[in-house]
Amino acid sequence: MSTGLPSPTIGVERHLLLCATPTKALCGDPAMGAASWALLKRLLRERGLEDPGRPQGIVLRSKADCLRVCAGGPILLIWPEGLWYGGVTPERIERIVDEHLIAGRPIDDWVIRHTPWQHVSGGGATAT
Numbered sequence: 001m002s003t004g005l006p007s008p009t010i011g012v013e014r015h016l017l018l019c020a021t022p023t024k025a026l027c028g029d030p031a032m033g034a035a036s037w038a039l040l041k042r043l044l045r046e047r048g049l050e051d052p053g054r055p056q057g058i059v060l061r062s063k064a065d066c067l068r069v070c071a072g073g074p075i076l077l078i079w080p081e082g083l084w085y086g087g088v089t090p091e092r093i094e095r096i097v098d099e100h101l102i103a104g105r106p107i108d109d110w111v112i113r114h115t116p117w118q119h120v121s122g123g124g125a126t127a128t
């Protein structure tokens with residue numbers, strides 16, 4: 001039975017979370033979120049970012065119900081950078097895919113937060 005999980009032998013370069021169609025549409029137009037999500041799925045596939053043979057690893061995507069920003073959305077969060085894009089539209093999705101994900105140049109004008117990933121030591125957690 002397939003679980004939908006990527007194989008443990010496949011590297012993951014990034015994970016994208018988009019509050020595309022939240023139960024309570026608090027931060028954006030659900031129609032815009034749905035269109036952005038549909039385009040994101042298509043572009044990741046078409047640009048080869050889901051190719052298991054990609055040397056830098058695949059790009060995962062998840063449709064989140066709410067990312068707890070709830071203003072100026074839809075919101076797209078990209079890990080491991082911890083960059084939060086606001087006001088996501090299909091047009092922005094295309095530029096984010098091409099400029100951020102492929103060329104490695106985040107689009108600063110659309111970033112509303114930056115929360116870099118941090119390993120926390122102490123309390124039982126160990127930094128590696």
Ligand code: FES
Binds near residue numbers: 019028068075
């Ligand atoms: S509905 Fe988008 S962050 Fe809450």
